[in-house]
Amino acid sequence: MSTIALAHHRPRSLRRWLTRNNHGWLLVGYVVLLVAVIWTALPLYWVSISSLKSDADFYNLQDVLWPSSFTLQHFIDIVRSSFMGNLRNSLTVAVATTLVSTVIGSMAGYALVRLRFIGRATFGRLLIFCYLAPGSVLFIPIFGMMVHLHLTNSLFGLGLTYLTFTVPFCTWLMMGYMRTVPVELEEAALVDGASRWTALWQIILPLTIPALVVVSVFSFTLSWNEFLYALVLVQNQDVMTAPVGLAFLQAGDVFYWGKIMAAAIIMCLPPLLVYLFGQRWIVAGWTIGSVKG
Numbered sequence: 001m002s003t004i005a006l007a008h009h010r011p012r013s014l015r016r017w018l019t020r021n022n023h024g025w026l027l028v029g030y031v032v033l034l035v036a037v038i039w040t041a042l043p044l045y046w047v048s049i050s051s052l053k054s055d056a057d058f059y060n061l062q063d064v065l066w067p068s069s070f071t072l073q074h075f076i077d078i079v080r081s082s083f084m085g086n087l088r089n090s091l092t093v094a095v096a097t098t099l100v101s102t103v104i105g106s107m108a109g110y111a112l113v114r115l116r117f118i119g120r121a122t123f124g125r126l127l128i129f130c131y132l133a134p135g136s137v138l139f140i141p142i143f144g145m146m147v148h149l150h151l152t153n154s155l156f157g158l159g160l161t162y163l164t165f166t167v168p169f170c171t172w173l174m175m176g177y178m179r180t181v182p183v184e185l186e187e188a189a190l191v192d193g194a195s196r197w198t199a200l201w202q203i204i205l206p207l208t209i210p211a212l213v214v215v216s217v218f219s220f221t222l223s224w225n226e227f228l229y230a231l232v233l234v235q236n237q238d239v240m241t242a243p244v245g246l247a248f249l250q251a252g253d254v255f256y257w258g259k260i261m262a263a264a265i266i267m268c269l270p271p272l273l274v275y276l277f278g279q280r281w282i283v284a285g286w287t288i289g290s291v292k293g
Helices: 003-051 055-059 073-079 083-114 120-132 135-148 155-178 183-191 196-207 209-225 228-233 242-247 257-289
Strands: none
Touching (some): 083 196, 083 209, 120 155, 135 155, 228 242
């Protein structure tokens, strides 16, 4: 076959391959996924590399993407600093908020789906509005309330504040999942003499374990990453959470980028471990709960 004929044959074969069995759309999908992966992984790579750079490499324009030397000194400095106390505060608030919001969200979701009472639909809509309300609008009245109750500079008061956005989210998600549970199971238990509490704790909740894991993981993530309320309500260094402590890793206009990046890496580990532990239930909870939302 001549060179000209081969040049005409290749584009025709390529078009035939792209149009057969939707290979063209498959190729487009892979390209989009590759761009999304690069877009997501590049900041993580930048933070990871920057946490291992020496202070001199931050001002060396020749070693931007790959430093000339690696060091763990920034991680050692963070472990020895007060930032570890900030991490402990964040862990305490996030775990407590997760437990309380999961319990309240489960009971509220069950009541809004299974019970019949006046204002049930209105109350369900108000939950969505409360969750969608931006924190930048609510933090001023919440701050005034916490000052009046003497709950500023307190992990307990900060946890109560976090419940204002975790409980509506948990309730909304549990409502969508509980609609997928057959009501006949609960009715059979009630006929056999079980109470509403027994039906909830022994029948409904064991069937909603994927949804419970989902609301727990996302409630933990929302509480762990929250910055605005923690910045406004807490001024004591000993009570600050990790996001606020991360912002204070600077002196005036001097940014210690190595320590900041190392602290960011350490701060990412707890949510990452939570996601890795519950990823199987998270996928099941999202897919099943979205069928009858």
